[in-house]
Amino acid sequence: MMDVARDVAPDAAAGVLSTGGIVRPARRPAGWKAPGPRPVTPADRPEVWPGAGEDLCYLAGDFRILQRVDGHRWSADDLVTAWFAAEQCGGDPPRRTVDLGCGIGTVLLCTAWRFPEARCTGVEAQEVSAGLARRSVAWNGLEGRVDVRHGDMREPVSLEGLGPADLVTGTPPYLPPGTGIESSRVQCAPCRFEHRGGVEVYFEAAAQFLAPRGVFVGCSAARQRDRVVRSAEASGLALEVWMDAIPREGKAPLFSVYAARRPAQGARGAHGAGDAHGAGETRGFEEATPLVIRGADGRFTDTFNALRRAMGIPVF
Numbered sequence: 001m002m003d004v005a006r007d008v009a010p011d012a013a014a015g016v017l018s019t020g021g022i023v024r025p026a027r028r029p030a031g032w033k034a035p036g037p038r039p040v041t042p043a044d045r046p047e048v049w050p051g052a053g054e055d056l057c058y059l060a061g062d063f064r065i066l067q068r069v070d071g072h073r074w075s076a077d078d079l080v081t082a083w084f085a086a087e088q089c090g091g092d093p094p095r096r097t098v099d100l101g102c103g104i105g106t107v108l109l110c111t112a113w114r115f116p117e118a119r120c121t122g123v124e125a126q127e128v129s130a131g132l133a134r135r136s137v138a139w140n141g142l143e144g145r146v147d148v149r150h151g152d153m154r155e156p157v158s159l160e161g162l163g164p165a166d167l168v169t170g171t172p173p174y175l176p177p178g179t180g181i182e183s184s185r186v187q188c189a190p191c192r193f194e195h196r197g198g199v200e201v202y203f204e205a206a207a208q209f210l211a212p213r214g215v216f217v218g219c220s221a222a223r224q225r226d227r228v229v230r231s232a233e234a235s236g237l238a239l240e241v242w243m244d245a246i247p248r249e250g251k252a253p254l255f256s257v258y259a260a261r262r263p264a265q266g267a268r269g270a271h272g273a274g275d276a277h278g279a280g281e282t283r284g285f286e287e288a289t290p291l292v293i294r295g296a297d298g299r300f301t302d303t304f305n306a307l308r309r310a311m312g313i314p315v316f
Contacts, residue, residue, distance in 0.1 A: 021050025022069070024057045028314045036061035036312050037116045040141035048139040054132075056139070059106065060113040061312030066136045067104055072129065072191045074106035076293060077171060077219050077255045080245055082110035083307050084257040085169050085217035088241070094118050094166035098209070100153050100202050101125070103191060105133030107169050110311060112146050118167075122148045123158055129191075153205040154197065163209025167217070170202040174221040174255075199228055203235035203260070210237070216260045222253035238263040243288035249296045258285075 099108040102122030124130040130150040151158030206216040232239045237260040244253035
């Protein structure tokens with residue numbers, strides 16, 4: 001084993017490995033030290049390094065992630081979802097986590113970084129994405145506690161043995177088929193369009209193995225609030241918190257994150273925001289202060305920079 005935070009392939013400093021892939025250099029302020037657990041990359045497994053058309057990028061702390069240069073890449077909604085999920089756990093770190101539709105493993109890896117004692121599983125239907133996620137898990141030396149299942153969450157076999165999970169996450173695609181032009185690039189269309197269902201499928205799956213006091217954290221287009229509320233009710237979960245993410249000060253919300261749990265005994269489902277009390281013991285869900293990512297000047301806000309620090313990303 002070697003710790004690649006100190007010992008990388010000889011030509012990695014130039015950004016390219018002999019395999020044809022790209023190793024992105026760290027961009028860090030002088031004297032900044034990455035927090036959190038450190039990766040331990042297997043020295044005898046060249047397949048965990050990027051191949052042709054792939055790059056290896058920093059994610060959280062010293063953890064890194066493999067991506068296709070021309071494919072789906074990690075983005076702000078993944079980062080915000082992982083952070084929001086960790087916030088919902090409070091001071092009670094999850095022992096078992098599941099990331100539904102984990103893609104290339106962004107939220108899965110961020111969760112594993114944030115909770116270094118947790119056992120984490122990702123479920124992903126796209127073979128190319130599942131393969132990248134598995135290699136990223138191996139690169140970071142996490143195979144002892146993190147695994148990736150290649151399977152469709154609509155199929156019972158893909159969810160066998162996953163519960164009870166203290167934390168379930170998911171970033172469903174936002175667009176129903178036919179509502180936009182689908183990219184022909186590898187991975188991209190199924191990550192954006194609901195080829196295998198949308199938020200309803202994620203809620204249904206999460207409800208099957210969520211622990212009694214567990215939390216399901218998801219992400220959606222901001223305009224899909226009513227659909228999220230209906231999906232929570234249909235699955236038997238209760239929406240507790242909703243937070244909009246605004247890309248730039250003065251703009252409309254772009255996406256939103258939310259948290260849902262099993263209702264307290266006697267409650268009968270979630271109700272719209274503003275309902276102080278609903279049927280039984282149910283109360284309306286909390287409207288968290290919106291997260292503004294960039295200010296009017298185009299720079300990251302102090303709030304978003306605090307989020308980045310919490311997820312092991314340097315702030316300049």
